[in-house]
Amino acid sequence: MMAPQVKALVEFKAGKMTFDGKMVKPDRRRGIIKIVADQSGMKQFQLLDADTKTQIESFYVFPGDAKFEKVKQSKDRVYLLEFSSTSQRHFYWMQEADKDKDQERATQVHNTLNNIQAAPATQTQAQSQPTTASGQRTGPSMQSQNAQQQPRANANPSQFDDLMSQLLQSMGQGASQFERSPGLANILTTEGMLKLIEENPDVRQALIEQLPEGQQDEQGLKDNILSPQLRQALGSLTQAIQSDQISIILGSLGLDQSVLNNSKDGVEALINALIKRHSKKD
Incomplete structure (x- = not known):
């Protein structure tokens, strides 16, 4: 599958490694790691074949759910992408000629995936980390430690799933009649959402509180519901949900992943999962 041509936020040469339970072994193909964002801002971590530009693997990443860092147990240029919600781990090896910038690249990946804006002093410190005793490789300081000191993107999974439970429970019950569920934009229709906020003051207020400053009123809420950007975001979220990343999405929201066994998509x-969680709270 040829990867779509989207401008990368981060891009450098790196290959995949496989883990056999005891050791990681390199895939000798030349590769490229890219991070791209769609129109709604959702980030995607991609590994491409450097020669054919075909996609080897791809993961949607939610801020705060993943870290990218050096594997300390290895003296080689081995790096790890790990998801906290599912404990999935993916290993890579740097292929750029300039080894001294490995740490800088790793920090850039981690910060971009987690929406972290590093302060200039932090960036300078990260770029000036010492090499190993042999002087052959950059020893990345734990950029995850720096990242943990930075504020993460605003997110409140509990508020989100409570709100989505009410919305989807109100609008999505008909999805089960289809062989494949309709997209979120077809479930959360503009007309349905406008009716819902008019009839349900609690949902209206909960949604208003999620809006950016300067838009936190009823008019701002209506403007957002009517905006094409919301339709695009729902389309992107549907694409992520209908991919093999659904378990990561459920995990990042603290939702029960066992529902995957009894759901068609x-x-x-x-x-x-949202209805199940909401019914438990009731």
Whole structure:
């Protein structure tokens, strides 16, 4: 599958490594790691074949759910992408000729995935980390430690799933009649959402509180519901939910992943998980 031509936020040469339970072994193909964002701002970590430009693997990443750092147990240029919600781990090896910038690249990946804006002093410190005793490789300081000191993107999974539970429970019950669930934009229709906020003051207020400063009123809420950007965001979220990343999405929201066993696809799984959690609270 040829990867779409989207401008990368981060891009450098790196290959994949496989883990056999005891050791990691390099895939000798030349590769490229890229991070791209769609129109709604959702980040995607990609590994491409450097020769054919085909996609080897791709992961949607939610801020705060992943870290990218040096594997300290290895003296080689081995790096790890790890998801906290699912404990999935993916190993890579740097292939750029300039080894001294490995740490800088790793920090850039980690910060970009987590929406971290590093302060100039932090960036300078990260770029000036010492090499190993042999002087052959950059020893990345734990950029994850720096990252933990930076504020993460605003996120409140509990508020989010409570709100989505109410919305999807109100609008998404008909999804089960289809062989494949409709996209979120077809479930959360503009007309349905406007009706819902008019009839339900609690949902209206909860949504208003999620808006950026300067838009936190009823008019701002209506403007956002009517905006094409919301339709695009729902389309991107549907794409992520209907991919093999659904388990990561459920995990990052603290939702029960067992619903995947009884759901025909990702959208139905999300609806079932939100309803299940909401019903437990009731």
